Amino acid sequence: MxxxxxxxxxxxxxxxxxxxxxxxxxxxxxxxxxxxxxxxxxxxxxxxxxxxxxxxxxxxxxxDIKRGRFSFEEEETIIQLHSVLGNKWSAIAARLPGRTDNEIKNYWNTHIRKRLLRMGIDPVTHNPRLDLLDISTILSSSFYNQSNSNMFGVQPMVNPELLRLAASLLSSQRDQNPSFLHQNDQKHQFGQTLIQENHNLQLQSHDQTLIQEIPSCVPFSSDQSTQLMEPNVDQIPSSFSHFNPQNCQLNEWENNGMVLASSNLDNFIAMENYGFQSVVDPASNLTPNDFDFTSHLSNLSTPSSSPTPLNSNSNSTNYINGSSTEDEREISYCSNLFKYEYQEIFM
DNA sequence: AACACGGCCAACCGCCTGAAT
DNA sequence: CATTCAGGCGGTTGGCCGTGT
CATH class of the missing domain: 1.10.10.60 (Homeodomain-like)
Incomplete structure (x- = not known):
């Protein structure tokens, strides 16, 4: 027996x-x-x-167990394998030498899963989250359209599918060449790809088949919006034609907005092409970490307010009036709804 | 300094499958 | 063939630790 x-x-x-x-x-x-x-x-x-x-x-x-943090390559492998195998941790671990199923499972639940959720990707299906799209529809049809959707004269579109595409594009670029981000020509190529894809998606949107219009700007009051200045494109040097992800920082603002800051002017162009809109230029040569965005945004309602630098040594210059060092300016972007972590996609 | 909170991860729990009897 | 269990697996838990208030 x-x-x-x-x-x-x-x-x-x-x-x-x-x-x-x-x-x-x-x-x-x-x-x-x-x-x-x-x-x-x-x-x-x-x-x-x-x-x-x-x-x-x-x-x-x-x-033979490998301790320590997962490398970028390992993380990418986990995501790719999970999209095929699901929660088959032992099967995934079999393809990652030195890693245990338990370790991978823990890492998935504590890091990767949350990151995908923040990026608007369903960690189970690896597709864009439908609940976000539903919310965006509600937002775009209610308060956003009633306020100042046209504050810059352009209705921006940010498509989760495009963001996902961007992430996968970046992943594949990285897979093929780990030093991708340090090579300007490849950055340029990547930026051009994004621009082209954005263009294609906007064309498709005319057929109303794929894209949903999603508000990308927090609905400021009219008083606030009058102080938001559209950057003068004429002042952007032609040499800034590609995206540079260095020194970027994402800050959430209140409950439904986010601010993207960068100390590199290239990013402004890339993000503009990508569908985000600029909200304000702090006009200084501070690094993102030196700038108090919360304080600055809250000051928008006060006409005489100015950016609040945390670094007193800054040499503040107005970007709109165009006299600062081009590649060290702070550019901030404001986007409603999306909680995508900018760094996760571009860095 | 004390407390609360949340992230992390080692370890456990319970189920399933296939092998042993 | 039926029963029982070892091994394997995925889900869950609980305690430690760092951080914020």
Whole structure:
């Protein structure tokens, strides 16, 4: 009649392993190998059940385990495999040498899953989240259209599908060439691809088949909007024709807005082409970390207000009037609804 | 300094499958 | 063939730790 029980449940230790227990397990396996987990604890002098020993060994003590943070390549591999295999952690782990299924599962649940959600991607289906699209429809048909949707004369469109495409484009570029982001010609090529894709999607939108119009600007009051100035495109040097992701920072604003800051003027052009609109130019040569966006945005309702630099050494100059150092200006963007992390897509 | 909170991760739990009896 | 269990797997938990208030 079947096998006998592997162990008595009573009297066996549970909980965290001590260094002494670890050493006993390591010594035993180094001397005798593993395989019969049923008898191993007793032979090794451990008050644990075989299952606990097996887990401890396979998830922690095994000598070929790679510790530490997951690399970008590993993360990309996990995402790609998960899109095919789903929650088959052991199958995914089999393709990542030195990583355990438990480690990958934990990393997925604590990092990757949340990141995909922030990017508007369903971590189960790996498709854009439909709930966001529903919200965007509501927003675009209600307060946004009633306020100042045309504050810059252009109704911007930001499409989750395009953002997803951007992420995958970047991933594939990175896969092919890890130093992609440090090469200007490739950055330029990537930017051009985005611009072309944005153009294509806008063309498709005329057929009302694919794209949904989504508000990309927080609905300021009319008083606030009058102070928002559209950057003078004529003052943008022609040399700034490609995207540079350096020194970017995303800040959430209130409940439904986000502000993108960059100290590089190239980003302005790329983001403009990408469908975001500029809201204000802090007009200084501060780095993003030196700038207090919350304070600055709250000052928009006060006509005489000016950006609030945290760095008193800044040499503040007005971008709109055009006299600052072009590539060190702060450009901020404001976009409604989307919580995509800019860095996650472009950096 | 004390407390609350949230992120992280090692470990456990429960289920499934296939092998042993 | 029926029963039982080892091993494997995915889901969940609980405690530690860092950070914010």
């Amino acid at each position: 079947g096998r006998s029980p592997c162990c008595e449940k009573n009297g066996l230790k549970k909980g965290p392993w001590t260094a002494e227990e670890d050493q006993k397990l390591i010594d035993y396996i180094q001397k005798n190998g593993y395989g019969n987990w049923r008898t191993l604890p007793k032979n090794a002098g451990l008050q644990r059940c075989g299952k606990s020993c097996r887990l401890r060994w396979t998830n922690y003590l095994r000598p």
